[in-house]
Amino acid sequence: MNEKIKTDKSGYIILPSHERYDEKRKVWNNLIDRYPAAIFECLSDADVISAVSFAKKQNMDISVRGGGHHLAGTAVCEEGVMLDLSKMTTVSVDEKRQIAIVDAGATLGDIDSKTQKFGLATPTGTVSETGIGGLALGGGFGYLRGKYGLTCDNILSVKMVTADGKLLKVSKDEHSDLFWAIRGGGGNFGVVTEFELQLYPVGPNVLAIDTMYDYKDAKEIFQKLDNYMKDAPDEISVNTAIMQLPPAPFLHESMHGKRVIAVSGMYAGELTLETEKTLIEPLQELATPLMDNTGMMPYTDLQKKLDPMVPKGAEVVGTSLFFKELDEAMLDIIFDSMESSPLPMAMVQIWMLNGQMNSVSADETAFAVRDARYLVLFDGEIVKGDPVGGQEWMDSIYEKLTPFSYQKTSYLNGVKLGEEITKNTYGDNYSKLAKIKRDYDPENLFCYNHNIVPE
Ligand SMILES: Cc1cc2nc3c(=O)[nH]c(=O)nc-3n(C[C@H](O)[C@H](O)[C@H](O)COP(=O)(O)OP(=O)(O)OC[C@H]3O[C@@H](n4cnc5c(N)ncnc54)[C@H](O)[C@@H]3O)c2cc1C
Incomplete structure (x- = not known):
């Protein structure tokens, strides 16, 4: 049976001649430069139905924009109908x-x-x-x-x-x-x-993990983290990022350009002296920290903490793969890639996967990767005109790391489009x-x- 259709509001159809067309066709990744034939700015179910029916009748492609954050810019189509849902926010x-x-x-x-x-x-x-x-x-x-x-x-x-x-x-x-x-x-x-x-x-307050280490200690840090995660409770989430610090005014000059490992995350349980000692302190002592801001903060602040690091409008390439082991050879490829990066703002994130997300069986939902223990995400901002071949660099990292990956699976929300990547990731599903x-x-x-x- 059909759901009750919300028709209370109706949005605009924005054509290429419209003054807002250029602003509306832009997404988070500024590399994406496509020109839809029409942008339907939807405000209700009825608007979405009209847009889909129109595109079908005209035999036009459809793209759908939510937050516009997909790396591959799938929210914007070339010459088709773009459905912009970004005003439907209740x-x-x-x-x-x-x-x-x-x-x-x-x-x-x-x-x-x-x-x-x-x-x-x-x-x-x-x-x-x-x-x-x-x-x-x-x-x-x-x-x-x-x-x-x-x-x-x-x-x-x-x-x-x-x-x-x-x-x-x-x-x-x-x-x-x-x-x-x-x-x-x-x-x-x-x-x-x-x-x-x-x-x-x-919440309202949660324990946010936030410790920064010198990159020179990378091997020791990942070895310790690998062991730590084997017994970590579901309440713990740990993400790491290897990056070069920008010459930002809020950083001491000695830190400018320094390659570091940021260990971040959250403890989603009740904090006691015992849990602090056994669960949180080890993450603050993986090596000698350069900085440590671990502490309680409002959950809503933690959820916004990274926003300034990833503003809209950069030209970004990236890739991703899941892994079951932090193999030494695989880590060496990651370290070598970062050390020889042609992109000044390149970053690799290694997220530790544990708990409930892996307790669902692979065929219970379409999301099939339920057995991996690590998600690796490479991102790099390319320089104007891309003289260094940013995408080729990403592709070469993907090729080198794939043999070590978990069944050649990628996080589809953080990788370029590709038939093989899609099929490998869905596997039997x-x-x-x-x-x-x-x-x-x-x-x-x-x-x-x-x-x-x-x-
Ligand atoms: C700065 C940044 C931070 C990120 N952080 C995380 C993170 O912490 N965790 C994580 O898991 N991922 C993260 N991602 C990846 C994120 O999950 C994907 O980019 C995702 O596609 C974002 O959704 P969106 O609606 O913003 O994207 P859009 O580009 O608007 O949409 C992407 C695609 O999703 C589909 N889609 C969107 N809305 C609808 C809809 N209503 N109906 C049907 N299809 C729809 C369409 O196919 C569309 O092309 C991050 C990405 C960026 C750029």
């Missing part, structure tokens, strides 16, 4: 049932600021300007992944417009095939207009996804994504 909370009803254009910051008023949160990502749409449909890794799983694991239902222009309610009881597919299958199956997300008591795609989008209207080709 979030409401059912405190009693601990559920958030979230419009699909909301950012993670929109969600946290509303849910934290009730002392609640849903697991999302680590940068508040990221959109819930792409993040939730493609996975969703944040500080609560160990305790409460990925964002996609916490989707209770969605409202979604499919290629035939129908608005469906999708949950474990309604269109259960689609419900399986959207939890990791990305934007392949239609346009989500609303998410229903599970909430949990979190791919054929089921291709059948569901055939049933709901046989003409592949939703193709600006890590595309699942209809069977």
Whole structure:
């Protein structure tokens, strides 16, 4: 049965001659320079239905923009219809049932600021300007992944417009095939207009881990972290980043240009003297720290802490792979790549994966990578005109690291598009996804994504 269609508001159709066209076709990654034929600025379910029906009738491609953060700029199509959901941002909370009803254009910051008023949160990502749409449909890794799983694991239902222009309610009881597919299958199956997300008591203050070490201690640090994570409880999340510090005024001159390892994360449990000693202090003593700002802070502040590091408008290339082991040879490739980086602002992040996100079986949702222990994400800002071949450098890192990776799988939300990458990552789930795609989008209207080709 069709869901009740929200028709209360209606947005604009922005054509290339419109004064806001250039601003609207831009996304977080400034490398993306595509020209949609029309941008439908949607404000309601009815707007989304109109846009999808129009594109289908005109035989035009569709792209969907939530927060516009995908590295590959899949939110923007060339000459097709771009559905911009970024003005659909209402979030409401059912405190009693601990559920958030979230419009699909909301950012993670929109969600946290509303849910934290009730002392609640849903697991999302680590940068508040990221959109819930792409993040939730493609996975969703944040500080609560160990305790409460990925964002996609916490989707209770969605409202979604499919290629035939129908608005469906999708949950474990309604269109259960689609419900399986959207939890990791990305934007392949239609346009989500609303998410229903599970909430949990979190904060208001949480323990934020934040210690910086000298890069020279990298080997020792990763060896210790590898051991630490083997017994770490679900409440702990740990991320690391190897980067060169910028010549920022808030850093002492001696730190400018220094290569460091930042260890960050969160403890999502009740802090006692005992847990502080056994769980937190070891992360502050992996080597001699250069800086240590570990301490309690509001959850909403932690969720925004990295925002200034990743402003919109840079030209960025990146790649990602999952791993089961921190192999010495694999670490050497990572270290060598960073030391010989042609990109001045290159960074590699190694996130430790544990707890609930890995307790789901690979075939329970479309998101199949449930056995990896590390997520590696390379990013680099390219210099004007890219004289150094930033993308080629990323591709070479991907090639060198793939033999060590977990079944050649990547985090699809952080890697360029590619048929092989998509198929490797979905693994045994791919054929089921291709059948569901055939049933709901046989003409592949939703193709600006890590595309699942209809069977
Ligand atoms: C600075 C930065 C920080 C990040 N941090 C994290 C992090 O901490 N954890 C993490 O897991 N990921 C993180 N990511 C990756 C992030 O998950 C992806 O970029 C994701 O695609 C962002 O979603 P979006 O809605 O902002 O993107 P968009 O570019 O708007 O959308 C990406 C794609 O998702 C699909 N899509 C989006 N909304 C809908 C919808 N309503 N219906 C159907 N399809 C839709 C479409 O195919 C679209 O092309 C980060 C990315 C950046 C740039």
